[in-house]
Amino acid sequence: MDRARIEAALAGAYPGLPDAAAGGRPVYRGKVRDVVEGPGRLLLVASDRISAFDRVLSTIPFKGEVLTRVSAWWFARTSDIVPNHLVPPSHLGGRDPVRETGRACLVRRAEMVPVEVVVRGFLTGSAWRDYQAGRTVSGIALPSGLARDSEFPEPLLTPSTKEASGHDRPASGEELVRSGRVDAELWEEISRAARALYLRGREVAREHGLVLVDTKYEFGVADGRLVLGDEIHTPDSSRYWRLPGPGASAPGARSELDKESFRRWLAERGFTGDGEAPSVTDEIRSETAARYVEAFEAITGEVFEPNPLPTQALDELLAEWASTV
Ligand SMILES: Nc1ncnc2c1ncn2[C@@H]1O[C@H](COP(=O)(O)OP(=O)(O)O)[C@@H](O)[C@H]1O
Numbered sequence: 001m002d003r004a005r006i007e008a009a010l011a012g013a014y015p016g017l018p019d020a021a022a023g024g025r026p027v028y029r030g031k032v033r034d035v036v037e038g039p040g041r042l043l044l045v046a047s048d049r050i051s052a053f054d055r056v057l058s059t060i061p062f063k064g065e066v067l068t069r070v071s072a073w074w075f076a077r078t079s080d081i082v083p084n085h086l087v088p089p090s091h092l093g094g095r096d097p098v099r100e101t102g103r104a105c106l107v108r109r110a111e112m113v114p115v116e117v118v119v120r121g122f123l124t125g126s127a128w129r130d131y132q133a134g135r136t137v138s139g140i141a142l143p144s145g146l147a148r149d150s151e152f153p154e155p156l157l158t159p160s161t162k163e164a165s166g167h168d169r170p171a172s173g174e175e176l177v178r179s180g181r182v183d184a185e186l187w188e189e190i191s192r193a194a195r196a197l198y199l200r201g202r203e204v205a206r207e208h209g210l211v212l213v214d215t216k217y218e219f220g221v222a223d224g225r226l227v228l229g230d231e232i233h234t235p236d237s238s239r240y241w242r243l244p245g246p247g248a249s250a251p252g253a254r255s256e257l258d259k260e261s262f263r264r265w266l267a268e269r270g271f272t273g274d275g276e277a278p279s280v281t282d283e284i285r286s287e288t289a290a291r292y293v294e295a296f297e298a299i300t301g302e303v304f305e306p307n308p309l310p311t312q313a314l315d316e317l318l319a320e321w322a323s324t325v
């Protein structure tokens, strides 16, 4: 998408679902998603809000739509491994909220496990920083002498607690079970599912010339069964690298298909989560929007064409669903 089109969209970035659009139902506001409750189901509306270091800092045009559509794309390619929370169009009289709105989806409400299930294929990011500082990576001791960005022989699970407010905290699986956050048997099932999802992600991403470097899942339980909730393999929840060329297997130059460049921009200005955040310029907003659009296109192999519905029509559609789910 060309820069002029992105710049023209800056003012129209979607800050979130107005209360009035929820048809009188309570709206839970996450950092990125607004969640409207209905009996047994939830309407998840991905706003264009961007968070970094656990703080909401700005809006990025098209971001919510990229997240919703990339997730739907991956849910369809992983549902044989573990059922996910999306209510299929066949249960909605053929209607497809993702196609119709771009940014909203109807999901089964699950009892969420308060754990961010992080899976890593490579020693990079915060895992590299921990390793370099001589620390274990989420309680896992790694052999010495590993190089930055080297591939683990097996995907590494480095979960953290999901806190209602404040920063998430790394915790080993054992700790999560001991503290009662998750039942031992369920954790076994979650670990197995997370590894399998990540390996599938790696395999599918490779076909598109990408490496799924690491990612985060959130699981829940619905009707007594494990379900994958939230989002999957999006640029918010994952790190992607581009392969240097077709058929190559080693990661190439940093592709910046994720939020990393935005985080770096903040860090260069002295913000890593505490104190006052710098004000986010339109220039970095445009650049970040271009990255999200690029990520959509690289991951799915499709050209990104934003949903043409103006916000008002979107809100009307949402209100209609909110009052019927
Ligand atoms: N199927 C589901 N059932 C219940 N809660 C869900 C489901 N899928 C996602 N959620 C929750 O909805 C919220 C999504 O909003 P988000 O902006 O991602 O929140 P956060 O600030 O916690 O990252 C999260 O709290 C997530 O755990």
Ligand SMILES: [Mg+2]
Binding pocket: 030, 032, 230
């Ligand atoms: Mg989230």
